[in-house]
Amino acid sequence: MRDRLIFAGQLLFTLIVAAFLVVPAWLSIMAGVTVNYFRGIQSGVTLQWVAQVWDLYAETILLSFVIAFATLAVTLLAGVPGAYALHMRGGRLSRIIEELITLPLAIPGLAIALALLLTYGGFGEFRRSWLFIMVGHVVFTMPFMVRSVMAVFAAVDIETLDEGAASLGASPWRRFRDVIIPNAVPGILAGSLMVVTLSLGEFNLTWMLHTPLTKTLPIGLADSYASMRLEVASAYTLIFFIMIIPLLVAMQLFAEKERVR
Numbered sequence: 618m619r620d621r622l623i624f625a626g627q628l629l630f631t632l633i634v635a636a637f638l639v640v641p642a643w644l645s646i647m648a649g650v651t652v653n654y655f656r657g658i659q660s661g662v663t664l665q666w667v668a669q670v671w672d673l674y675a676e677t678i679l680l681s682f683v684i685a686f687a688t689l690a691v692t693l694l695a696g697v698p699g700a701y702a703l704h705m706r707g708g709r710l711s712r713i714i715e716e717l718i719t720l721p722l723a724i725p726g727l728a729i730a731l732a733l734l735l736t737y738g739g740f741g742e743f744r745r746s747w748l749f750i751m752v753g754h755v756v757f758t759m760p761f762m763v764r765s766v767m768a769v770f771a772a773v774d775i776e777t778l779d780e781g782a783a784s785l786g787a788s789p790w791r792r793f794r795d796v797i798i799p800n801a802v803p804g805i806l807a808g809s810l811m812v813v814t815l816s817l818g819e820f821n822l823t824w825m826l827h828t829p830l831t832k833t834l835p836i837g838l839a840d841s842y843a844s845m846r847l848e849v850a851s852a853y854t855l856i857f858f859i860m861i862i863p864l865l866v867a868m869q870l871f872a873e874k875e876r877v878r
Contacts, residue, residue, distance in 0.1 A: 642858070649852035666852035674837045674853065678860065681834040684747055685816035688754040692812050695755075696762035697805060701797055703763070704770040705779070715767075719760045729756060730825030747831045750823055754816045761815065762808035769804030810868045817861055 649667065653660040671678075699718075703711045721729055733753055738744050778800060782792040798805075820835040827836050834857055842850040 642854075645851045646855045646858065647851075648848055649850075649855040651848060654847050654851070666846075666848045667855060669849055670841070670852045670856055673849075674832075674841070677832045677837040678834055678856065680747055680831065681817055682860075684751050684754060684833060685813050687748075687751050688758060688816045689809055689812050691751070691755045692759050692762040693805070693809070696759055696808065697766055697798070697801060698793070700763045700766035700770065700804075701775075701793065701801075704767050704775065715763070718763055721756050722760050726757065726819070726821030726823075727825055729753060730822045733826065745828055745830065750826045750831055750833065753822045753826050754819060757819060757822055758812040758815050761811040762805075765808035765811070766801050766804040769801050773800050775800060806868070810865070813868070814861075814865065 647658065648654045650662050650664060651658055651660060652663050703715055730753055733749070733756075737749065737752075743749055775797065778796050779792055782796045787795070817834060819833075820839070823833050823836055824839070827833065832840070838850070838853050838857065841853045
C-alpha cells in the first residue's frame with residue numbers, strides 16, 4: 618500500500634510538471650489555428666494564419682535548417698577527430714584545450730557574437746552571408762559534440778582498440794575509419810542531436826549576427842510576436858513544432874537503433 622501511494626504521488630507530481638510545461642505551448646499552438654484568439658476557439662478554426670506565416674517566413678524557416686545542418690557537418694568534421702586527438706594524447710595540454718573548447722558555454726551568446734563582429738565584421742560579403750551565423754553556431758555547439766564523443770571514448774577503452782588495430786598493421790586512417798568511428802557512434806548521435814537542436818533554437822547569438830536577409834527561425838518568431846497579430850505569431854510557433862519535433866524523433870529513433878546494434 619505504501620509503495621502504491623509513493624508511486625501515485627510521483628505520478629501526480631510528474632503530470633503536474635508536464636502540464637506546467639506543455640499547457641502554455643498547447644495554448645500557443647491553438648491560438649495559431651483560431652480565427653480570433655480573443656474570442657476563443659468558438660470563433661472557429663482556420664489555417665489561414667499558418668499559410669500567411671509560410672508566405673512571409675518560408676525562406677527564414679528553410680535557412681534555419683540549412684544553417685543547422687551546415688553547423689552539424691562542421692562540428693562532425695572538426696569535433697570527432699578533435700575529440701579523438703584530445704583523448705588519445707591526454708595530459709595537461711589536452712585538458713587545457715578541452716577547457717578552451719568548452720569556454721563558450723560559460724560566456725553569454727551576446728558576448729560571443731560581439732567578439733565575432735569585432736574580429737570578422739569587416740569582411741563585408743562574409744558578414745552578410747549566413748556562413749557568419751554558422752560560425753557562431755559552430756563555436757557555441759562544438760563543446761557538445763566534443764564532450765559527447767570523448768565520453769564514449771572513455772567508456773569503451775578506445776586506446777586498447779586502437780593499439781589492437783595498429784598491431785594488426787592498420788594505418789592511422791584505417792584505424793580511425795574502421796575502429797574509432799564505429800565505436801563512437803553513440804556519442805556522435807548524441808552530439809548531433811544536441812547540435813541540431815541548439816542551432817535551430819539559438820536566439821541570443823543569432824540576434825546579434827543576423828542581417829535582414831539572414832534571419833533564422835527564432836529571429837523570425839521574435840519579429841512575428843513583436844510586429845504581427847498574435848494568431849500569426851502563434852502559427853509560427855506551430856510551424857516550428859511541426860518541423861522540429863519529427864526531426865528530433867527521427868534522430869532519437871536512429872540513435873536507439875544504433876545502440877541496439
